[in-house]
Amino acid sequence: MTQTIKVGLVAAPGVSKNIATHIQDDLSNELAQHISQDVEWKIEIVADPLTGSAENVTEIFQTISNYQKTNEWQYTIGLTDLPLFKNNKVIAIDVNRDNGASLISVPAYGWRPVKKRIKSSIIGVVEEVNKYQPNKHNAEQSADKDRAQQQTEDKDQSQSSEERLTHQFPLSNLEAHTDFLEDTNSKHRRYFVSSKAKGMIRLLSGMTFANNPLNMVSSISNVLAVAFTTGASAIIFTTLWNLSYLYTEWRLFLMMIVSVLGMMLWIIIAHNLWEPIRxxxxxxxxxLYNFTTVSTLTIALIFYYILLFTFFLLASLVVLPPGYLGSSMQLGGSATASTYLNLAWFASSISTVAAAIGAGLNNAELILESTYGYRQKQRYKQIKQQERQREKEEEDVEERGNS
Structure with missing residues (x-):
């Protein structure tokens, strides 16, 4: 009868849960390929809000350790979307050497390709746990092996797991350190991004990815519609044509920056997206949360501006014939491509300002869900509701027992 090894993934809701679900099938096959083909690898996924809300890693380790005992998992890995630090260095992987419970910080892996790196890291973590708890999945078979052969295999596995975990990134590697954590009363093997600067850049890009800027793009579609409607009615007037022709590219660029920043400030202030630091x-x-909010909004508004610019360019090409536009602006000939580009550029900036003042968001909830601070509050609220529900169930059981 084939032995079944259960690997539990305790993921934070959202991006971390999506990654776990996406790699579930491939992970079983790759664990069989890299660890052992003599067993059946079963991947179980649990979404827990605490994994994405507890800023104290002790609580997260306690949670994933409880899941490990309850579900009788041989290996347990938590996937959090929270940033982890020690001495200003970004922690990507944290392995509890005593019980094997491990934690992976998804944002530390940057923007792309996160799923491939996370899958490789999970395989490395399983190999790493086998170093500290030898023959965890194969004790009976290993007992009969020659001791020298077993030592050689352990050494090869040690080199394999260390290399797999440290060589994750093309521009910088992870470096491993062993620390004793008083909070968990155990030794931890931690993998840090070797460069502080590169670690922060990768962390910020990963946190921005976790915020999902495309959600924000969909939520400002109403603003996009208002902006285009406002600008479309203005591109038929000669004042807009002449100003777009007179303005230099630097002035048009400055107007674009001011309009986008104005839109960003309006969204942040109107929806209280800025977390008070005091x-x-x-x-x-x-x-970090605030900086990530700004970077997420920046990406979303860049997409917004590109879409708006494209709409205005197509509208001006359809509505305004080159000959008529050139004669009206006294260009001495037909309008050129730069004339249309500048006109669309100018109209995009002007209409963005108007839309930011007068338009509401199509789905304000999506904006809020795309920020760390709001997700933290919602997850804490969910945890408290679960605790109250659990207490109520215990009281009901106690009342029925007394009666």
Whole structure:
């Protein structure tokens, strides 16, 4: 009878859960290929809000350890979308050497290709746990092996797991350190991004990816519609043509920056997206959340502006014939491509300002869900609701027992 090895993935809701679900089938096959083909690898996924809300890693390790005991998982890996630090260095992987419970910080893996790296890291973590808890999945078979042969295999596995975990990124590697954590009363093998600067850049890009900027694009579709309607009615007037022709590219560029920043400030202020730093328990984390909100909005608004610019360019090409536009602007000939580009550029900036003032968001909830601070609050609320529900069920059981 084939032995079944259960690997549990405790993922934070959202991006981390999606990654776990996406790699579930491939992970079973790759574990069989890299670890052992003599067993059946079963991947089980649990979504837990605490994995994505507890800024103290001790609580996360306690949670995933409880899942490990309850579900009788041989290997347990938590996938969090929270940033992890030690001495200003970004932690990508944290392995508890005593019980094998491990934690992977998804944002530390950057923008792309996250799924491939996470899958490789999980395989490396399983190999790493086997170093500290030898023959965990194959104790009976290993007992009969020659001791020298077993030592050689352990050494090869040690080199394999270390290399797999440290060589994740093309421009910088991870470096491993062993620390004793008093909170968990155990030794941890931690993998840091070797460069502080590169680690922060990768972390910010990963946190921005976790925020899913495309959600914000869909939520500002109503603003896009208002902006295009406002600008479309203005491109038939000669004032807009003449100003777009007179303005230099630098002035048009400056107007674009001002209009996009104005839109960003309006969204942040109108929806209280800025996390107050003064009363924050961890100012560094709060600053990261705010910076990530800005970077997410920036990407979303770049997409918005490109779409709006494309619409105006197509509209001006359809509505305004080159000969008529050139004669009306006294160009001495037909309008050129640069004339249309500048006109669309100018109309996009002007209409963005008007839309930011007068338009509402199509789905404000999507904007809020695309920020770390809001997700944290929602997850804490969900945890408290679960605790109240659990307490109520226990009280009901106790009342029925007394009666």
């Amino acid at each position: 009363h924050s328990k961890d100012k560094r984390i709060t600053k």
